[in-house]
Amino acid sequence: MTAKEWSLASQAADPGPGDPETDSPAPLSADLRTDTRRVIPGHHDVVVAEAARVIGGPSGAHAAIGRSRHWTPIRVLFLLALCTLALGWFGKAGCLQQEAVVTGPDGATTLELDRSDQRQFTDLCYSDVIALYGAERLDKGAFPYRTYWFEDDGNGETIKRYMEYPVITGMYMYVVAKGAQAWSWAMEHWGVPGALESVLFFDLAALGLVLFWLVTIWATALTARARIWAAWVAAVSPLVIVHAFTNFDAIATAMLAVAMLCWARRRPWLAGVFIGLGAAAKFYPVLLLVVLFLLCLRSGRLRTFAQTA
Structure with missing residues (x-):
């Protein structure tokens, strides 16, 4: 058989366009560009490469990188961050438990936070956010920095105190407190589902902190440029599970991450x-x-x- 006859026979044997074995399930894109600059973690990180075996291994050498319209790196990082934040919220849920306490001889009850057996410490769920609602007089509707109060400093002396947090954090706490009080009013007058004001304060504050943390992930990923996937270290950090809702640090991390992005640009x-x-x-x-x-x-x-x- 000559070379020409061998070539013709091979073409006849191989499936071609229209054959179900080679047809693409979707129309092929006319745009064949790929992001050749992006650093693929599975190609450079042994840990990621081994972990990727669960989903079929690292991407191949001829993979078209950066072509997905839906599963972009930023969206995947947001999903990872939200999963981590959800674990963080559930970690604090033990300190949000409420119990009915008898407050009168007629058997009247009121809801209070369950602090039996020092629950906030034994369940490892302590959060400044809950404590600060009363400690900073936010439950009284006090406006930060204008309102003051007197406390014992522990040495027998009385000291004059103001809101101890910087202005952005203090104003954020005040706005969230007003939101919690508005929700409590709606619960009382309209019957919407609700809880103790301190619990509502925590939930609303946590919702805002989630948004600030997503800004942190977004700015960190864009700062990394070609190494955009490196932001997964922040998105799934165990520290986030423990500390995301312990205080209001996510506000500062968001500002800091955006500052670093601006410097990089x-x-x-x-x-x-x-x-x-x-x-x-x-x-x-x-x-x-x-x-x-x-x-x-x-x-x-x-x-x-x-x-x-």
Whole structure:
């Protein structure tokens, strides 16, 4: 058999267009571009490569990367973060349990948080968010920084106290408290499902903290550029399960992450704005200025640092 006859025989034997063995289940795209810059974790990380075997192994050498319209890296990271945050909320659920307590001789009862056997510590569910609703006089409708009260400092002396948190965190707490009180009013007058105000305060605050944490994941992923999947370390961090709803740090992390994104995109003045906003939520975002100063000092870009600071 000649070479030409062998080629014709091979083409006749192989399935071609229209054959059910080779037809694509969907029309082939005319756009054949792929993201060749993206770093694939399964190709560079042994741990990820081994874990990927559960779903068929790492992507192949000829895979079209970055073509999915639905399962984009950001959306997958958001899904991972939401799963982690859900575990964090369930971890605090033990401290949201309520019990009916008899408060009068006629058998009248009222709901109180279940703190039997120091539950907040034995169940590892303690959260400042719940405690601060009463400690910062938010349950009284007090406006932060304008309202003060007197407390014993433990040494027999009386001290004058104000809201101890920076302004953005304090105002966030105030707005959430007003939301919890509005819900409580609707529960009393309209019969909507509800709970203790402190529990409502925690739930509404947690909902907002979820949004701030998603901003953190979004900014971290975009800062990583080609290594966008590296943000999974933050999305599934065990620390998030323990601490996401222990305090209001997610507000500061969101501002800090956006500041780093602005710096990476060469917007130093905008980075400075978000560092300032982060410092108005917690103190530690200011420490980023120290890092940026040392970076600019080494690279001779102190003028850029001045634009940020």
